[in-house]
Amino acid sequence: MRSVHVTRGRLLRGLTALVVTAAGVGATAAPAVAVDDPGWVSGWLGDLTVGGPAAPARTVPLTLTSTGATQPRVSIDLAGLAGVATASFPDWCVTEATSVTCPMPADAVDDFGTLTGTVPVVFRAAPGAVDGATGTLDYTALGEQTEAYAQQATVTVRSGPDxxxxxxxxxxxxxxxxxxxxxxxxxxxxxxxxxxxxxxxxxxxxxxxxxxxxxxxxxxxxxxxxxxxxxxxxxxxxxxxxxxxxxxxxxxxxxxxxxxxxxxxxxxxxxxxxxxxxxxxxxxxxxxxxxxxxxxxxxxxxxxxxxxxxxxxxxxxQGAFDIAAQGATVAGAVGDTVRVTVGLRNEGPGVPDATNSGGGVGALLFTLPAGVTVLSSPSGCWPAGSEDEGGDAPATWYCNGPGPVFPAGTSYTAAFDLRIDSLPGTPGEIQPAERYPRVDDNPGNDVAPVTVS
Missing domain, CATH: 2.60.40.10 (Immunoglobulins)
Incomplete structure (x- = not known):
């Protein structure tokens, strides 16, 4: 699909205003006049394929979106479809020869000030159109005083099953x-x-x-x-x-x-x-x-x-599930390096699943015990503490989870090598980074201590 920017006369008006202002240098300054925002309008119709002349017609949505514009509409030029396909529109659109204008549909959805409506367009192969024939449909979404953008969709005739x-x-x-x-x-x-x-x-x-x-x-x-x-x-x-x-x-x-x-x-x-x-x-x-x-x-x-x-x-x-934090207890002397393995376990039976969003599940937060320094950390883990935390505040690390799903009966663990700088220190803790898709059925085991002694 090709997009061509259509300029308007606002630039000319702006230059005129600049000349007038320059001519008035030395005169008493007048207050600035605010220019109202005309809003914007956009449209979308993807390239499409229709069957040969014996095929049923296809209904395709032309989406019209607008924010703050007056009289949002779309203007369509059908001249490029001659001999390839025909297009018909709802009766609330106005047709003149090969030009059609459709206002924002009356049933458009208002989502916090943005209108989105669909103009159903029915396409059918023209009589005698051959396999592989292509044509174009030009359309421009606009409103009063808005920038207008001319776009083009390609319509292809293809014989065979679909x-x-x-x-x-x-x-x-x-x-x-x-x-x-x-x-x-x-x-x-x-x-x-x-x-x-x-x-x-x-x-x-x-x-x-x-x-x-x-x-x-x-x-x-x-x-x-x-x-x-x-x-x-x-x-x-x-x-x-x-x-x-x-x-x-x-x-x-x-x-x-x-x-x-x-x-x-x-x-x-x-x-x-x-x-x-x-x-x-x-x-x-x-x-x-x-x-x-x-x-x-x-x-x-x-x-x-x-x-x-x-x-x-x-x-x-609303399936049942329980994510349990797995803490740790290790011992050592000042100057020693100790390995601490922390994690989460899905006790089931529900399986957190983020495949719809394409994200991951089972991420954890590890707040370090006081008096230790991280010498090595697993891949997929990084410091997550706030910049506002004081120098004595315990550091918190974030670790990615096992992936899009967290199977029931499995654990996700992360091993850190810590140097003991002082003893005794306040215990750290391990907990889920988020309660996904909701707080589980046993929140009492969501946090577990991590102790170095």
């Missing part, structure tokens, strides 16, 4: 022990049937999917269950297919916090490589996973079906 996932679901109130019916739904947005497909699903740690005989299962490096299923059948253009009753998934005792179940569909004939780092094996099962046609073929694919991937998001599962 499977899209139709699942984007948020679920609340889930508890350990529940069985969920995870939806699975796909549609072919291409102009040719897809014969057989591959469905790849990933269930984060704690979630246990039912077994099917046409699927293979494995566990990835963050303890998620990966299922790769070969689903037989012919998936016609525009036809929605679903797994009847959903995919039964048990919320096991390791489930803790928010979870995202992902799914990805692709024609079997053109499927990419299997998930790396996962050993897939078949399981004994009495049934096969089958997707069945639902309803009449769609003439227009809805905006929710935006790609081959989908998700079911579980919000804040």
């Amino acid at each position: 499977l899209l996932d139709m699942v984007d679901t948020y679920v609340t109130g889930v508890e350990v022990g529940d069985t969920l019916a995870v939806p699975v739904a796909v549609v072919n947005a291409g102009d040719q049937p897809a014969v057989d497909l591959r469905l790849t699903m990933r269930f984060p740690v704690g979630l246990v999917p039912i077994s099917y005989r046409n699927c293979r299962y494995g566990t990835d490096q963050v303890l998620a269950t990966v299922a790769v299923c070969t689903v037989r059948g012919t998936f016609a253009p525009g036809q929605r297919h679903e797994l009847r009753g959903g995919l039964a998934t048990t919320v096991g005792p390791a489930t803790l916090g928010s979870k995202r179940i992902t799914q990805f569909v692709e024609p079997l004939a053109s499927a990419g490589p299997l998930p790396s780092g996962v050993k897939l094996k078949s399981r004994d099962a009495d049934q096969a996973l089958r997707l069945r046609a639902v309803g009449a073929p769609l003439g227009v694919i809805p905006v929710e079906a935006s790609g081959a991937g989908g998700q079911t998001y579980l919000r804040e599962v």
Whole structure:
């Protein structure tokens, strides 16, 4: 996508004001006049692919965002799509020849003064458009007196099957022990049937999917269950297919916090490589996973079906867990070097899981005992004390955790070599750096002493 900056007359007005000010040197100074902030408006429409003329139309979101602007809107020029694709807009947009103007949608969301709205645009290949044809759509987001930015999206016509996932679901109130019916739904947005497909699903740690005989299962490096299923059948253009009753998934005792179940569909004939780092094996099962046609073929694919991937998001599962601090006691004389090993242990059953955010879990804080100096520290640990601490204040070290997940029944430890400078000293302590995803069920063991005597 290319972006072209469109200048406005504000520079000219500013130069004029400068000349007037210079001419008035020596005269009585007048108070400065504040210039009102006109705000800003931005738009986004990604490059897209549509099927050939026999394919259903695709609905694509044009996102409009504005802060403090008057009459935020987007102006679209369709001339570059001639002979390649057509685009239609909601009836609250104004069309003149190949130009369309859409105001900020009435249902735009106001998030602390920033409006965000979606203009659904329906694209369809033009009659006679050939495989590989490309066109462009130019659009400019603007408001009264704002800077305007002209942008361009490329529309490509591609013949063949084009499977899209139709699942984007948020679920609340889930508890350990529940069985969920995870939806699975796909549609072919291409102009040719897809014969057989591959469905790849990933269930984060704690979630246990039912077994099917046409699927293979494995566990990835963050303890998620990966299922790769070969689903037989012919998936016609525009036809929605679903797994009847959903995919039964048990919320096991390791489930803790928010979870995202992902799914990805692709024609079997053109499927990419299997998930790396996962050993897939078949399981004994009495049934096969089958997707069945639902309803009449769609003439227009809805905006929710935006790609081959989908998700079911579980919000804040309140599973039980206990993170226990592991302190230490060592002895030595002044001048000795002693090794102190501190850590945290996940007593379970819940498994802290930060794979949604891409962060880590199980980080710890180690406050040194008084009268010692750190001679060596593990990798992933560094001083974390405040600059305002006095010279006699005990130093605190921060250590990264074991990674995105902290398995139940495991410990994360860090070994420090300390020189004893004086005895006796006030004990130090070890504790979690954060209470993630919440304070655990036994906070009484969250802090443990570290003593050098």
